[in-house]
Each structure stands twice: as C-alpha cells, then as structure tokens.
Amino acid sequence: MAEPRAPFEQALAAAGLTLERPAMTVLATLQLAGQPLRVGEIAARMQVVGLHVTRHVNGLEKRGLLTRLADDFSGHLPTLGDESR
Numbered sequence: 001m002a003e004p005r006a007p008f009e010q011a012l013a014a015a016g017l018t019l020e021r022p023a024m025t026v027l028a029t030l031q032l033a034g035q036p037l038r039v040g041e042i043a044a045r046m047q048v049v050g051l052h053v054t055r056h057v058n059g060l061e062k063r064g065l066l067t068r069l070a071d072d073f074s075g076h077l078p079t080l081g082d083e084s085r
Contacts, residue, residue: 022048023056027065027080036069036077 012019019027029045030037039057043050057078060066069077 023060026056030080036079
C-alpha cells in the first residue's frame with residue numbers, strides 16, 4: 001500500500017517537480033526566515049550538519065530554485081530563486 005503524500009508533495013507532483021524532503025525543508029526554512037541565511041544557520045534550524053544542507057543547496061541552485069548572494073563573511077548566502085517564489 002502506498003503511503004499517502006502530504007499536500008506539498010501533491011502540489012509538487014501536480015506541477016511536475018520532484019524534490020527530496022530535505023531539499024523541500026531547505027526551501028521551507030528560507031521561506032519562513034524571510035531572508036537569506038548562511039548554510040550553518042539553515043543546518044541549525046533543520047537540526048542537521050552543514051554538509052547535508054550544502055549538498056541540497058547545490059542541487060537546488062542547479063535547478064534554479066535557489067540563488068546565492070555575495071556575503072563578505074561566508075562568500076555566499078542561499079536565498080530563494082525566482083522559480084521558488
């Protein structure tokens with residue numbers, strides 16, 4: 001028996017998008033923050049290690065769902081891309 005999908009997963013499927021749940025959580029974390037966040041801050045809010053977030057940020061950026069803003073401290077800040085809004 002297939003597991004019922006959450007509404008956001010149904011919406012993604014209807015739009016023809018497929019994302020892993022952690023990638024969706026990265027996007028949701030940025031949306032809720034309302035501002036760009038450092039990878040370490042995203043990781044802290046998700047309660048995971050930074051490398052886990054970096055992998056998903058890289059994939060989301062390749063798909064145009066995230067962009068990175070220049071930052072003097074870390075070199076870049078992930079933020080929602082135009083396709084995510």
